[in-house]
Amino acid sequence: GENVEQHPSTLSVQEGDSAVIKCTYSDSASNYFPWYKQELGKGPQLIIDIRSNVGEKKDQRIAVTLNKTAKHFSLHITETQPEDSAVYFCAASIGSGGSNYKLTFGKGTLLTVNP
Amino acid sequence: KAGVTQTPRYLIKTRGQQVTLSCSPISGHRSVSWYQQTPGQGLQFLFEYFSETQRNKGNFPGRFSGRQFSNSRSEMNVSTLELGDSALYLCASSFTSGGSSGNTIYFGEGSWLTVV
Numbered sequence: 001g002e003n004v005e006q007h008p009s010t011l012s013v014q015e016g017d018s019a020v021i022k023c024t025y026s027d028s029a030s031n032y033f034p035w036y037k038q039e040l041g042k043g044p045q046l047i048i049d050i051r052s053n054v055g056e057k058k059d060q061r062i063a064v065t066l067n068k069t070a071k072h073f074s075l076h077i078t079e080t081q082p083e084d085s086a087v088y089f090c091a092a093s094i095g096s097g098g099s100n101y102k103l104t105f106g107k108g109t110l111l112t113v114n115p
Numbered sequence: 116k117a118g119v120t121q122t123p124r125y126l127i128k129t130r131g132q133q134v135t136l137s138c139s140p141i142s143g144h145r146s147v148s149w150y151q152q153t154p155g156q157g158l159q160f161l162f163e164y165f166s167e168t169q170r171n172k173g174n175f176p177g178r179f180s181g182r183q184f185s186n187s188r189s190e191m192n193v194s195t196l197e198l199g200d201s202a203l204y205l206c207a208s209s210f211t212s213g214g215s216s217g218n219t220i221y222f223g224e225g226s227w228l229t230v231v
Contacts, residue, residue: 043205044158045222091158102163102171102173103150103158103160103220104160106157107157
């Protein structure tokens, strides 16, 4: 089955700096790659996603890049703020037609933004 | 638009008991999936339902079961609870239309289960 590796497990940055989290996946059939942010005591919140027909996607301070050949994708957060502090999860899934997808998650990255 | 709603949010059970967790998906969403989150194993897929049919199942013992109703609401059940079943159980929903945006998956806040 699919296996997703996520690095680093912890990341500490100064406010205003950029943060990058990287994930690799094993199954070349995976075609959907969401990123979730999870704050303490809450469920995962979708922050951005990318599909295999796109190489990069941006949403304000957040961007995701996908390299299908190398089977890795990355989350980039610019101008970090203290409220960005949370655990971030990458995931990968395989889908066909209109079927829903089983998500395989990375182990998570604890991001701490220091004021 | 209301998000994915899970009840109860917190519960404590004793070993050997059984528990039922409930999930109401986002209005219009027809697919519901369940995940278990623990510090050691992370987020793991339990099962997924669409139109009252289980389409996918993860690697969990038969003590874990679920169902989906005609209104897309879902329940999951864990029988003969073990200490290791203590976890955050997350429900997620998506609207599978076959279109390019049909597979975005949204999570609820989860049900915290403690087995003592």
